[in-house]
Amino acid sequence: MGSFSRLIRVDLGSGEVKYDELRDEDVRAYLGGRGIGLLLALKGGYGRPQDPLSPELPLIIASGPLSGAGIPLSSRATAVFFSPLSRRWSYSTVGGSLAVIMRYAGADVLMVTGRAQRPSYIVVEGGRAEVRDASGLWGMGTFDAERALKEVHGQEAAVAVIGPAGENLVPFASINHETWRQFGRSGGGAVMGSKNLKAVVFVPSGRSIEVADPERTWSMISYMTQRLATAAKSYRDNGTLGTIDAANGTGFFPSLYWTGVSAPGWRRISWYEVLSKNYYVGKRATCLHCPVACHKVVTSRRYGGYYELEYETTMALAGLTGVVDPDELIQLASLVDDVGLDTISTGNVLGLLAYLTEKGYVDPSEGVRFGDAQRFRELITAIAKREGIGKVLSMGTREAARALGHPEVAIEVKGLEPAGYDPRTLKGMILTYAVAERGADHLWSSGYAIDIPGLAGGRQATGEEKVRAVMDLEERNAIYDSAVLCKFGRNAYGWSELVQVLNAVTGFSYDQASLRETAERIIVIHRYMNGTTVEDDKLPPRWLNEPVEFDGKRYVVAEEEWRRMVMTYYKLRGYDEEGRPTRETLERLGILKAAGG
Structure with a gap:
C-alpha cells in the first residue's frame, strides 16, 4: 500500500x-x-x-x-x-x-x-x-x-x-x-x-516516501502535469482573482452584507483592469509539487509590503464590507492573517455589523458604516482581542446577530458563514450550502463550478440533473480532501485519473465503483457523527425572502427549490426524509461496524 x-x-x-x-x-x-x-x-x-x-x-x-x-x-x-x-x-x-x-x-x-x-x-x-x-x-x-x-x-x-x-x-x-x-x-x-x-x-529528515509502483507513479506525474497545463490554465494565468470580474460582471458577488450581487464601485478592485496592472508583482510562491502556481502576490502602493490576495478574501473584506479601495483591502487582509482569523468569517461579521448599523439597529458609535476601512481595522483587532463590540463579533455571525437582537438577519448555515457565491443566482449552491457538514461551505461540493459555466441545466436549474452533478463533485471533493489533492485540479482529476494515481502510489486495486464508495463512506460518516437532520440543512431566511437584483431581474431562493433539491439528494444518498442515513446505508458502508455498533 x-x-x-x-x-x-x-x-x-x-x-x-x-x-x-x-x-x-x-x-x-x-x-x-x-x-x-x-x-x-x-x-x-x-x-x-x-x-x-x-x-x-x-x-x-x-x-x-x-x-x-x-x-x-x-x-x-x-x-x-x-x-x-x-x-x-x-x-x-x-x-x-x-x-x-x-x-x-x-x-x-x-x-x-x-x-x-x-x-x-x-x-x-x-x-x-x-x-x-x-x-x-x-x-x-x-x-x-x-x-x-x-x-x-x-x-x-x-x-x-x-x-x-x-x-x-x-x-x-x-x-x-x-x-x-x-x-x-x-x-x-x-x-x-x-x-x-x-x-x-x-x-524534514528526508526527501522521499515509499510508493507501491515507482514507474507508474512517475508516469502519472508526467501525465497529470501535462493535463493541468490546459485544465488549470485559468488558475495559472489569473489565480482566483479573475473570479472578481466574473462574479461582479455576471451577478453572483455577495455585496454589502448579502444585499446585492455586484459591489458598488467594484471595478476599483477588478483583477483585469486594476489589480493585475497596478498591484500584482509576479508569482513569488507556490505550493510544493504544484505546476499551476495560482497564488498572486500583490503590494500596496500606499502602505508597501507584500500579500497573497485571493478571491474569497476579496469578496469578504471588500464585497461584504464595501471597502473597494485596493490598498485598504490589502491592509485589512494582511491584518486578518497576522492576528490569525478566517477571512471569510471575519468579512461576514464585519458586514453584519455594518448592515445593522445602516439599519439603525446598532448605535453608530459602536458600529461601522460600509466602506469605513479604518474602523474595520479597529474592529479586526478588537475581535482578535475579544474587546468591546469585538467580543460580540468574535462569537461568529449566528451568535453575534442573536446578541445584537436580530438573529433573523444572519447569513449562515449550521453556524458557518458562506463564501463568495450567492445561491439566489447560482442555484447549485443551494444544495452545496445546505448539506455541507461544515455549514455554508462552498468547497463541500463546489456547486459554483457547475453553475458558472451553465452546466446541468444552467445557473437557475434545480432539478435532478443539477443534484446529480453537484453530488458527483461532492464525492470527488471527499477524495480530494482525503488523498489529499487541491480542488483546483477538478478539471484534470476525474475519476479515471484519481483511480490511476491512487493505485500507482498505494498499490490498492481501486476501480471507479470502489473509489466512489470510499467517497460516499467519507461523506456519510461525517453526517452520522454530527447527527445532522433536515432541520440543520435549512438556509437563512433572507435568502428565501429577500430578492437580489441584477440586470433588471430579481432573484431569490424559493423554499420549494430548496426542499426539492435536498429531498432528491437524500433519496440518492441513502438518507430518510429527515435527512438521516438509513441503517441500510450505514451497514453497507461499514460505518456502524467502525463505530463499534
Whole structure:
C-alpha cells in the first residue's frame, strides 16, 4: 500500500507521546486527510461534546497517501476537529508544504489531545515528536511567530501556527502556514489555543516516501502535469482573482452584507483592469509539487509590503464590507492573517455589523458604516482581542446577530458563514450550502463550478440533473480532501485519473465503483457523527425572502427549490426524509461496524 501508516499521538496534558500504525483496511476505506481524521475521531468515542474546547477532544492533522509522492497538486493537509464555531465535527485544509514535509518528518497523521500547562509547541523530526516551551512566542502574530520558529528549526521546516485570535479562543480563528496560507474555516485556531498549543513544526529528515509502483507513479506525474497545463490554465494565468470580474460582471458577488450581487464601485478592485496592472508583482510562491502556481502576490502602493490576495478574501473584506479601495483591502487582509482569523468569517461579521448599523439597529458609535476601512481595522483587532463590540463579533455571525437582537438577519448555515457565491443566482449552491457538514461551505461540493459555466441545466436549474452533478463533485471533493489533492485540479482529476494515481502510489486495486464508495463512506460518516437532520440543512431566511437584483431581474431562493433539491439528494444518498442515513446505508458502508455498533 505504499507507506502511509505512521500515526503519532501527543497528549499535551501528560506530555506522553505514542507511536501507532494505521491499519491497511482503514486507509483503503478512508484514505487519509478528512476521511482518516473523521474515522479516528469516531473510533475515539468523543461523540457530540457540550464543550467544543474540552481538552480531551483531538486536533488531528493529516496528510494523505499521495502527499510527498510528487503527484501534482498533492500538497494539501487536512485538520479535523470539533468546531467551536458550529459545534460540529468539522475540518479545514491548507496548501503550501505542510502535508509533504510532515511525511518527510516521519508523521503521516498527528493526533493531539490534552492541554499543556504553559504555552507550548510540538516539533516532529525523524519520526519522533517532542513538546517544547513556547512562552516567548505567545502573543506574537502569525507572521513573526512563524519566522521565529524557522530561525530555530530551519527554513525547510513546515510550521502551522496560531495568532492572538487563536490564543484568545475566537471561534473562527485560523491555523496559519507559510505566512498567507490557512487552515481557515471552522475555528481550528481556537482549538489549538485551548490546548495552549502555539504551533506545530515539522522538520524534514528526508526527501522521499515509499510508493507501491515507482514507474507508474512517475508516469502519472508526467501525465497529470501535462493535463493541468490546459485544465488549470485559468488558475495559472489569473489565480482566483479573475473570479472578481466574473462574479461582479455576471451577478453572483455577495455585496454589502448579502444585499446585492455586484459591489458598488467594484471595478476599483477588478483583477483585469486594476489589480493585475497596478498591484500584482509576479508569482513569488507556490505550493510544493504544484505546476499551476495560482497564488498572486500583490503590494500596496500606499502602505508597501507584500500579500497573497485571493478571491474569497476579496469578496469578504471588500464585497461584504464595501471597502473597494485596493490598498485598504490589502491592509485589512494582511491584518486578518497576522492576528490569525478566517477571512471569510471575519468579512461576514464585519458586514453584519455594518448592515445593522445602516439599519439603525446598532448605535453608530459602536458600529461601522460600509466602506469605513479604518474602523474595520479597529474592529479586526478588537475581535482578535475579544474587546468591546469585538467580543460580540468574535462569537461568529449566528451568535453575534442573536446578541445584537436580530438573529433573523444572519447569513449562515449550521453556524458557518458562506463564501463568495450567492445561491439566489447560482442555484447549485443551494444544495452545496445546505448539506455541507461544515455549514455554508462552498468547497463541500463546489456547486459554483457547475453553475458558472451553465452546466446541468444552467445557473437557475434545480432539478435532478443539477443534484446529480453537484453530488458527483461532492464525492470527488471527499477524495480530494482525503488523498489529499487541491480542488483546483477538478478539471484534470476525474475519476479515471484519481483511480490511476491512487493505485500507482498505494498499490490498492481501486476501480471507479470502489473509489466512489470510499467517497460516499467519507461523506456519510461525517453526517452520522454530527447527527445532522433536515432541520440543520435549512438556509437563512433572507435568502428565501429577500430578492437580489441584477440586470433588471430579481432573484431569490424559493423554499420549494430548496426542499426539492435536498429531498432528491437524500433519496440518492441513502438518507430518510429527515435527512438521516438509513441503517441500510450505514451497514453497507461499514460505518456502524467502525463505530463499534
